[in-house]
Amino acid sequence: MNKQDIIIDLNQSINSNSEEFKSLSFDLQGNILSPHARDNAAHIFIEFKNPQSARKFIKYYLVDRITSSAKQKADSDAFKTGESNGLRTFINFSFSMNGYRFLNIDEHKTPTDSSFRNGMKSKQRNLNDPLIDFWQGEYQKDWHAVMIVSNKSSKILRNRVSTIKKELNKAAKSIYVEIGKGITNNEGNHIEHFGYVDGISKPHMLTDKIDDGKVSIVNWNPKGRLNLALVEDPGGQGPNSFGSYLIFRKLDQNVKAFRLAEQKLAEKMQISIDYAGAQMVGRYRNGTPLIPISPPQPTSAGKMNDFNYSSDRTTGSKCPFGSHIRKTNQRNSSIPDGVQFPRRGITYGGNLSENAESGVGLLFMAYNSNIGSQFEFMQSSWANSTGFPGGANSPNGIDSIIGQGNDTGGQVYFKEWGNDSSVLREIKSLGGFVTMKGGEYFFTPSLSFLKNI
Numbered sequence: 482m483n484k485q486d487i488i489i490d491l492n493q494s495i496n497s498n499s500e501e502f503k504s505l506s507f508d509l510q511g512n513i514l515s516p517h518a519r520d521n522a523a524h525i526f527i528e529f530k531n532p533q534s535a536r537k538f539i540k541y542y543l544v545d546r547i548t549s550s551a552k553q554k555a556d557s558d559a560f561k562t563g564e565s566n567g568l569r570t571f572i573n574f575s576f577s578m579n580g581y582r583f584l585n586i587d588e589h590k591t592p593t594d595s596s597f598r599n600g601m602k603s604k605q606r607n608l609n610d611p612l613i614d615f616w617q618g619e620y621q622k623d624w625h626a627v628m629i630v631s632n633k634s635s636k637i638l639r640n641r642v643s644t645i646k647k648e649l650n651k652a653a654k655s656i657y658v659e660i661g662k663g664i665t666n667n668e669g670n671h672i673e674h675f676g677y678v679d680g681i682s683k684p685h686m687l688t689d690k691i692d693d694g695k696v697s698i699v700n701w702n703p704k705g706r707l708n709l710a711l712v713e714d715p716g717g718q719g720p721n722s723f724g725s726y727l728i729f730r731k732l733d734q735n736v737k738a739f740r741l742a743e744q745k746l747a748e749k750m751q752i753s754i755d756y757a758g759a760q761m762v763g764r765y766r767n768g769t770p771l772i773p774i775s776p777p778q779p780t781s782a783g784k785m786n787d788f789n790y791s792s793d794r795t796t797g798s799k800c801p802f803g804s805h806i807r808k809t810n811q812r813n814s815s816i817p818d819g820v821q822f823p824r825r826g827i828t829y830g831g832n833l834s835e836n837a838e839s840g841v842g843l844l845f846m847a848y849n850s851n852i853g854s855q856f857e858f859m860q861s862s863w864a865n866s867t868g869f870p871g872g873a874n875s876p877n878g879i880d881s882i883i884g885q886g887n888d889t890g891g892q893v894y895f896k897e898w899g900n901d902s903s904v905l906r907e908i909k910s911l912g913g914f915v916t917m918k919g920g921e922y923f924f925t926p927s928l929s930f931l932k933n934i
């Protein structure tokens with residue numbers, strides 16, 4: 482242990498100017514504690530040829546090019562002060578369990594999470610995912626690793642990826658590149674393909690914006706403990722060598738079917754299409770939540786996140802229990818519960834199209850410290866569960882956006898905001914607009930592990 486190393490309590494959130502951050506950020510890869518924030522990203526899936534050439538590629542080419550958390554912060558600070566044009570490429574690297582096995586990594590250096598060890602395919606039934614035979618061909622393979630390479634400029638990214646590919650060809654038997662491209666609305670906010678502003682609510686493990694007073698925390702404090710994502714890296718070399726489990730899922734969106742469902746729901750209840758869609762998501766398109774503004778308007782509060790559901794716990798007549806953001810975060814305690822985790826998704830498939838039935842969607846990515854009690858629990862016990870979260874009109878159906886599985890119970894919507902008796906029960910839950918095309922669990926290890934691999 483060096484003099485400057487301090488013991489870090491993972492049960493806290495930290496400021497990026499703190500000694501704790503300094504002590505962990507040089508060995509920790511970027512994108513875990515805060516998003517890489519670049520709108521063009523290549524996700525390079527790798528199958529290595531043999532352990533020797535894989536080790537060589539990682540040790541002598543890759544590791545010095547990976548963006549540590551410390552480097553990510555330095556880049557972002559330099560951009561803020563105008564010292565940098567923000568065009569630096571971001572790179573990180575994660576192994577699947579197949580990768581650890583293929584490289585013959587010692588058991589005591591291999592991460593222990595059981596879902597990670599068994600891989601995402603083993604969870605197909607638990608998650609109600611499509612049968613593996615129906616996944617996109619590339620994701621039926623057992624990849625060893627994934628690299629995220631991103632840049633603000635698509636041209637720079639293309640050049641960078643082609644240089645990396647040249648080097649990778651010496652070590653890889655096959656690769657597959659999945660391109661993500663962020664899309665924005667007229668206000669410049671990031672949206673997903675159904676047209677809703679995304680990326681508003683997430684646990685802040687770095688508290689900078691909260692400490693600076695830029696985030697209001699009266700009704701909801703998004704400060705997230707480091708251990709919502711970080712775990713000790715068993716292969717790391719320092720006292721503060723951490724890594725995180727990366728969940729990757731390609732989620733295809735049927736925009737045409739979603740729009741039709743919004744329209745039909747609106748007609749049935751004689752409400753606006755905007756309000757019908759907001760009841761499915763829990764926010765209007767511009768991000769305005771259905772709580773606490775009374776009654777909320779599609780144009781009012783935008784990306785506000787300082788709210789909880791305390792005035793709406795019995796029936797969900799303000800924000801339906803089956804809406805996406807309510808299913809995935811009950812906001813029951815004053816801070817994120819242990820199920821919440823940082824989401825790092827990016828859209829794919831080009832520009833917004835009202836008529837797209839497939840080929841567009843979300844590369845859902847998230848960092849977890851325990852896959853079973855975070856991502857898997859959220860998807861299977863909350864989003865896919867008709868009974869959750871209960872209440873006066875239970876069952877509330879599956880999550881209107883990401884719920885997977887047969888649901889005959891039906892979702893509950895309201896004709897009038899805040900009027901408990903204006904309830905409408907859909908015979909069968911709306912859903913099926915999002916199709917999982919494949920994915921994998923990875924571990925994003927410490928840099929000291931990769932240097933000594």
Ligand code: HEM
Pocket residue numbers: 673674675677678679680681682683732733734762764805806807809810842843845856859860864882883915
């Ligand atoms: C194509 C698939 C998806 C779409 C279109 C989508 C869309 C959205 C949108 C529009 C929001 C509101 C913006 C925000 O609060 O940040 C949101 C929030 C959220 N989503 Fe998703 N999402 C998708 C997949 C998922 C998945 C797979 C999960 C987890 C299993 C998930 C978990 C969450 C969580 C936790 C929130 C924040 C809730 C809160 O704290 O209020 N989403 N999503």
